[in-house]
Amino acid sequence: MAAPRFRPVAEHGLLVEFGEGVDTGLHRQVMALDAALNAAPPPAMIETVPGNACLLVRFDCLATDHAGMEAAIRQHLGRGASELPAGRLREIAVCYDAPFAPDLETVAAKTGQSREAVISTHLLGEYEVFLYGFAPGYAYLTGVPETIRLPRKSAAIRDIPAGSVLIAASQCIVSTLKMPTGWWVIGRSPTRVLTADSDRPFLFDPGDRVRFRRIRHDDPEMRHV
Amino acid sequence: MSEARLLVRFAGPHVSIQDAGRPGWARFGVPQSGAMDRLALRAANAALGNPPDAPVIEISRGGLQIGCEAGEIGFALAGGGFMLEHAGKHPGSWSRGILRAGESLAIRPGYWGNWCCLAFAGRLSLRQWLGSVATHGPSGLGGGILVAGTRLDFDQIRQQPDLAPRFPCPVLARPRQVLRVTQGPQERYFPAEALRELYEGPWRVTSAADRMGTRLRGPAIAPRAPLDMASEPLARGSVQVAGDGVATILTADHQTTGGYPRIATVLDCDLDAFAQTAPGRIVAFEPVLATEAVSLARLRQVAIARYLAGLSQVFR
Numbered sequence: 001m002a003a004p005r006f007r008p009v010a011e012h013g014l015l016v017e018f019g020e021g022v023d024t025g026l027h028r029q030v031m032a033l034d035a036a037l038n039a040a041p042p043p044a045m046i047e048t049v050p051g052n053a054c055l056l057v058r059f060d061c062l063a064t065d066h067a068g069m070e071a072a073i074r075q076h077l078g079r080g081a082s083e084l085p086a087g088r089l090r091e092i093a094v095c096y097d098a099p100f101a102p103d104l105e106t107v108a109a110k111t112g113q114s115r116e117a118v119i120s121t122h123l124l125g126e127y128e129v130f131l132y133g134f135a136p137g138y139a140y141l142t143g144v145p146e147t148i149r150l151p152r153k154s155a156a157i158r159d160i161p162a163g164s165v166l167i168a169a170s171q172c173i174v175s176t177l178k179m180p181t182g183w184w185v186i187g188r189s190p191t192r193v194l195t196a197d198s199d200r201p202f203l204f205d206p207g208d209r210v211r212f213r214r215i216r217h218d219d220p221e222m223r224h225v
Numbered sequence: 226m227s228e229a230r231l232l233v234r235f236a237g238p239h240v241s242i243q244d245a246g247r248p249g250w251a252r253f254g255v256p257q258s259g260a261m262d263r264l265a266l267r268a269a270n271a272a273l274g275n276p277p278d279a280p281v282i283e284i285s286r287g288g289l290q291i292g293c294e295a296g297e298i299g300f301a302l303a304g305g306g307f308m309l310e311h312a313g314k315h316p317g318s319w320s321r322g323i324l325r326a327g328e329s330l331a332i333r334p335g336y337w338g339n340w341c342c343l344a345f346a347g348r349l350s351l352r353q354w355l356g357s358v359a360t361h362g363p364s365g366l367g368g369g370i371l372v373a374g375t376r377l378d379f380d381q382i383r384q385q386p387d388l389a390p391r392f393p394c395p396v397l398a399r400p401r402q403v404l405r406v407t408q409g410p411q412e413r414y415f416p417a418e419a420l421r422e423l424y425e426g427p428w429r430v431t432s433a434a435d436r437m438g439t440r441l442r443g444p445a446i447a448p449r450a451p452l453d454m455a456s457e458p459l460a461r462g463s464v465q466v467a468g469d470g471v472a473t474i475l476t477a478d479h480q481t482t483g484g485y486p487r488i489a490t491v492l493d494c495d496l497d498a499f500a501q502t503a504p505g506r507i508v509a510f511e512p513v514l515a516t517e518a519v520s521l522a523r524l525r526q527v528a529i530a531r532y533l534a535g536l537s538q539v540f541r
Contacts, residue, residue, distance in 0.1 A: 007410035008515035010490040011522040013460050015410040022455045034252075049251040049458035051482055056251075056458035061522050066515040132254035133456050133482030136364055139254075140456065140482075177364050201355060202253045 004029075004077070006070050011061045012046075014069055019053045022142060022170055026053040027130055031207045032084045033076060042072035050131050050206045087129065087208035092174060092191045094122075094165050095225075097217040100188035107167070107184050111148055119214065121148045122186060127172060127210040132202075137176035137194030139204045144170050156180040163189050163225060165212075190221045227382045229296030229347060233375040234329065237287010239435055241360035242351055242368025243342070245278035250355050251481040257461065258359040258367065258477050261340045261436060261500040264398050264529060265304025269344035271533045272301035272321050272392045273385070274540035280349055280358045280368060281342040284332050289343070289371070292329040299346035299385040300324050304398070305338015305501050319394040323385065337400060338501045339434070347379035362436040362478045386539060395532045397525065400506065401498035404474075404491045405513045405521060406464065411486035414454060415466070419446035423464075423488055424510055428472070432504040436478040438465075439499075441508070445470035448486050456482045462491035464510070476500065494522040 007015045018029045027050075034050050037057065044063035049056040059069045096104060096119045108115045127143035144167050152168045157180060160166075164175045166183035173183065176194035193203045204210070215221055243266065246259025260266035260283055267277040282289065284307070301321035302309050309317050310331040316322070318341050324330060332341065351358040351368040358368035369375075412420060422444040433440035447470035459465070463475045465485045474491055489510060491499065502508060513521070 008407045008518070009410055009460050010407055010462050010492045011515070011518035012493055013490075015458070017410070020455065047249045047251055049481060051457035052455040054457045056460065058248075058251075058460065061519045062526055065519045131456060131458070131482055132252060134254065134480055136250075136255045136361065136366065137253065179363075198355075206252060 006066075006073075008066050009056065013056055013058045014066055014073065016055045016057060016073060017053065022052050022130070024128075024142075027128075027142075028084060030055050033073070034206070035084060036076035037073065040076070042069065044069070045072075052130055084207075087205065089209045089211065090204060092189055092210055092212050093215045093219075093221055094187040094189050094212045095215050095217055095219065095222055096187040100217070100225075101186050103184040104186050107148060107150060107186060110150055113147070118148050118186065121145050122167070122172075123212050123214060125172070125212070127212075129204045129206050129208045129210065130171075131206055135177055135179055137202055138173055139193060139202075141172040141210050142170055144172050150184060152182040153184070154182070156182040160185060161188070163192075165189055188225055190215075190225050227296055229298040229379045229382055230294045231298075231324075231377040231379070232292050232294050233289070233371050233373055233377070234292055235288070235290040235373050236371040236375070237285055237289070239285040239362060240287060240289050240371045241283055241362065242280055242371070243283040243359050244280045244357055246359045246477070247355045247357035251458070254481050255355060255361065256477065256479050256481055258361045258436075259357070260342055261477050262304050262342070262398070262497045264395075264497045265340065265342040267529070267533055268303035268319075268392075268398070268536065269301045269342040271536035272303065273299055273344055273346045274383070274537065275344055275346065277533065279344065280351055281344045282371060284341050284343060286334040286339055288331075288333045290329060290331045291377075293324045293326050295326050296379070296382070297323055297325040298379055298382050300330065301344045301392075302332065302341055303344075303394075304341035306335040307338060307341045308333045308335040316390060320391050321388060322390055337503060339503060340500055345379060346385055347382035349377055349379055388539065392536055395528075397498070397528055397532065398501070399498060400502040401495055402502070402507065403509050403511050404495050404499055405518065406489035406491050406510050407515060407518055408489055408512055409487065410490070411454065411457075412488055414448040414486035415446060415488055416449055419448075419488065422446050424512060426507070426509050428508050428510070430502050430504050430506050430508060434504065436476060438473045438475045438479060441472045441474065443472065446472065446488065454484050454486055456484045458482050459487055460490060462493055462496050463487040464489045464491065474499065492518050492521060494525040
């Protein structure tokens with residue numbers, strides 16, 4: 001395990017880089033440091049933001065500086081990625097029926113298989129919440145199986161509804177707001193990732209595992225969609 | 226305690242409720258948000274004896290017209306050089322007064338500045354989201370975006386002491402032409418010429434700007450191909466460069482992670498002043514070390530504290 005690099009981010013941040021790319025081993029190191037820092041936050045730490053292979057640590061620069069924060073972070077390094085508890089398992093219902101899956105046909109055609117094959121492959125994937133990004137509640141779930149991976153569309157499509165199940169390359173997102181996206185829309189979920197519950201406003205924590213469960217358009221769960 | 230009711234008659238785009246924002250939620254994709262010019266937020270509040278981070282209406286160059294339907298309430302406007310029309314007078318930014326039933330405030334862009342903050346000497350009941358009423362522009366979550374017809378109800382209105390109508394605009398609140406940056410953190414994605422061009426410029430502020438970011442026009446500093454950076458976390462002030470070489474400075478409502486490399490990061494202590502730099506103006510990037518960045522931030526903080534203490538003196 002290589003030592004991470006520390007890079008200053010303006011006067012109030014340090015980016016701790018474990019490597020580059022989307023990789024489970026690197027991401028476990030990110031999550032291990034994230035867990036250690038949040039279990040015993042160093043003085044003046046404001047927040048940590050996990051990425052794929054990096055952790056951003058923001059701090060109050062009136063109370064400490066980059067050298068002080070780096071020293072504090074180093075004390076939490078190497079405290080066992082192996083001890084990192086497995087994230088909780090979350091189940092997400094998905095409806096792949098029309099009109100909720102406008103890109104399913106194209107994904108099937110581009111990957112040379114039937115719609116049903118794309119659906120069963122998507123359901124077989126074991127996903128992990130690597131990070132949030134793009135917009136509030138957009139959790140990047142890594143684990144889309146190889147045979148249904150496609151690069152993003154060349155241009156974004158406007159006004160994709162909240163709850164859309166999107167895929168691009170190895171990642172899957174259940175969208176939370178009506179937004180433009182260049183990802184492939186293969187279904188709709190009635191599950192809210194961004195919830196109205198003020199105690200638990202987001203369904204996932206980074207590190208959680210996710211499994212999808214198929215429902216049909218006439219399922220009672222879809223009534224609110 | 227008296228009450229007052231205000232009605233928005235006209236609001237341009239990006240006019241919203243803001244406070245100091247909600248730090249600590251970036252891990253869930255939620256940026257801090259809050260006022261684009263945090264000094265203007267604190268100045269407008271201090272000018273009325275409010276807590277420094279009390280909710281305000283943040284007004285873009287689109288402008289705002291707001292009328293008082295009932296009651297009366299003290300107000301203060303800070304940030305930029307906006308025009309303000311009230312009761313037949315034209316006091317502008319950095320002024321305060323009392324808005325009475327039947328009167329209105331009309332705020333329009335003036336000689337300089339992109340954003341101003343309108344504070345009131347009373348409590349506004351607002352929708353909180355994650356511990357703050359700051360509006361996240363792209364989703365509208367938080368206190369909300371103001372449109373014609375929005376009603377604002379105040380209670381707990383405080384009587385104002387006899388105050389001078391003008392309060393000083395500090396030099397600190399002026400636009401900045403030189404933006405201090407720390408290099409990277411993803412400068413390795415760029416050829417050496419791109420880094421040289423970043424510091425040579427020239428860079429022009431464009432009108433492609435909102436609360437998420439401001440696009441710049443300048444030399445093409447495209448990252449090396451192929452571009453396959455994984456999404457990594459980023460901070461307010463990031464200078465993000467898309468595949469076509471166009472640079473954007475990310476601001477209050479920035480994405481929390483992104484797959485375009487950041488060639489540099491503007492110091493947070495320069496971002497309030499950058500927020501007031503008008504489209505068409507030239508800016509330059511100046512690299513500083515992390516230790517210098519911290520010193521600059523602390524110096525500015527001392528100067529701001531001194532200015533705000535001066536404003537609050539009359540309320541002690």
